[in-house]
Amino acid sequence: MHQTFDAALGINLLHANQAGADHNREHFDEWGITCLNIMSSPGAGKTVLLERTLAALSDALKIAVIEGDMTTELDAERLRCYGVPVIAINTGRSCHLDSKMVAGGIHQLAQDYNPSEFDLVLVENVGNLVCPAEFEVGEHIKVALLSVTEGEDKPLKYPVMFREADCLLITKIDLAPYLDIEVSRIAANARQINPDVNIIAISAKTGEGLAIWLDWVRGQVANLTRSPASVSLAKLG
Amino acid sequence: MHQTFDAALGINLLHANQAGADHNREHFDEWGITCLNIMSSPGAGKTVLLERTLAALSDALKIAVIEGDMTTELDAERLRCYGVPVIAINTGRSCHLDSKMVAGGIHQLAQDYNPSEFDLVLVENVGNLVCPAEFEVGEHIKVALLSVTEGEDKPLKYPVMFREADCLLITKIDLAPYLDIEVSRIAANARQINPDVNIIAISAKTGEGLAIWLDWVRGQVANLTRSPASVSLAKLG
Numbered sequence: 001m002h003q004t005f006d007a008a009l010g011i012n013l014l015h016a017n018q019a020g021a022d023h024n025r026e027h028f029d030e031w032g033i034t035c036l037n038i039m040s041s042p043g044a045g046k047t048v049l050l051e052r053t054l055a056a057l058s059d060a061l062k063i064a065v066i067e068g069d070m071t072t073e074l075d076a077e078r079l080r081c082y083g084v085p086v087i088a089i090n091t092g093r094s095c096h097l098d099s100k101m102v103a104g105g106i107h108q109l110a111q112d113y114n115p116s117e118f119d120l121v122l123v124e125n126v127g128n129l130v131c132p133a134e135f136e137v138g139e140h141i142k143v144a145l146l147s148v149t150e151g152e153d154k155p156l157k158y159p160v161m162f163r164e165a166d167c168l169l170i171t172k173i174d175l176a177p178y179l180d181i182e183v184s185r186i187a188a189n190a191r192q193i194n195p196d197v198n199i200i201a202i203s204a205k206t207g208e209g210l211a212i213w214l215d216w217v218r219g220q221v222a223n224l225t226r227s228p229a230s231v232s233l234a235k236l237g
Numbered sequence: 238m239h240q241t242f243d244a245a246l247g248i249n250l251l252h253a254n255q256a257g258a259d260h261n262r263e264h265f266d267e268w269g270i271t272c273l274n275i276m277s278s279p280g281a282g283k284t285v286l287l288e289r290t291l292a293a294l295s296d297a298l299k300i301a302v303i304e305g306d307m308t309t310e311l312d313a314e315r316l317r318c319y320g321v322p323v324i325a326i327n328t329g330r331s332c333h334l335d336s337k338m339v340a341g342g343i344h345q346l347a348q349d350y351n352p353s354e355f356d357l358v359l360v361e362n363v364g365n366l367v368c369p370a371e372f373e374v375g376e377h378i379k380v381a382l383l384s385v386t387e388g389e390d391k392p393l394k395y396p397v398m399f400r401e402a403d404c405l406l407i408t409k410i411d412l413a414p415y416l417d418i419e420v421s422r423i424a425a426n427a428r429q430i431n432p433d434v435n436i437i438a439i440s441a442k443t444g445e446g447l448a449i450w451l452d453w454v455r456g457q458v459a460n461l462t463r464s465p466a467s468v469s470l471a472k473l474g
Contacts, residue, residue: 041278041279042278042394043278043384069394126367127278127394130307149280149409156311158279174415175415178412
């Protein structure tokens, strides 16, 4: 669960969270890291997406994962098999990651490694289609996943997540033939909420769409990664 | 999103919510109504479960639905086809129903109908596997749904919901053959968190398990429904 106001400190936690997120993003920019915040309901396929992404990209790109779960390190253990740093954050009763939790992960990364060597940090948020959309963690890009099994109407019923997302992955499309679901109707409902969202339909099982996703990730890293010098120039400009 | 502390009022919202839930439950007890709070991730099948339940039981039992959604009346409209009162509550940015919202629904029911004529109120919560478990609304029984498509590990990763649930419905079991999922492993993980939880595996598509669910609901109504007289006796006792 999450609070929006801390009575003892007398501060609006959403504002404090945003300041922390901006600070995290300054670190990422300074180190030339692109950060993706990956969000969805439980079981929409975030962890398997990360597995496929690490398998395909970790030779060409230096990647770290910040793995948020209420409890357990089950997902973190799955991802450590891919030979990249995986920093596990247990949120306890909190239904989302916040910028302070992710700051802890960033500091651990900077302590154990040279952060300037990294190209990409993938943050896997707690499985929740509502709350994570409201708490930035310092990401450059928000990625939402929606499984075809969740139903066509979900972008309309949970608009905050779909309005915030830069990229929507419609997942488990291999299951669509067994459901009364049209991927195109999910996409149309998402565009009704967010006309500019980039939509990619994928199946981690068959591999369909994964090449498009991987190209899109490579493009985001190429677009956003800046050397410390160019960051300084941007700040001067 | 939800708050746990209201700075203007200086009150702990969880405590205030609990007091409101107890008050709602007193109303239900007074009227001889059994109330079920139905919770799950988005798209686990809450609304279709209610459709099947209303189709099967609304002749024998007098049922009303309190339908929580962040936005839209899509689900409420689906359920109104079954000829029962459906009170729609839009929670806006809130990621769960709370007892105050449900109190509004109860008062509307009492205004439009004779509430003592009702046997069963089904509350469909906002789709979220985390937050609704922490906010009672006045229910007698908590029902959690988990779709087989969400994965076997979810009871371990989202323990609050599974610890609170009186009954767990494992849904969409018709899809299990297309997934690397064993229903028995989901059940074992749930029992690890909550050894006493009643578990029913169902498919709204094939009808498997629905008779067991319907019998269980009938049993809950028979167990819990009290006449105003017996409530008074209980209070005197």
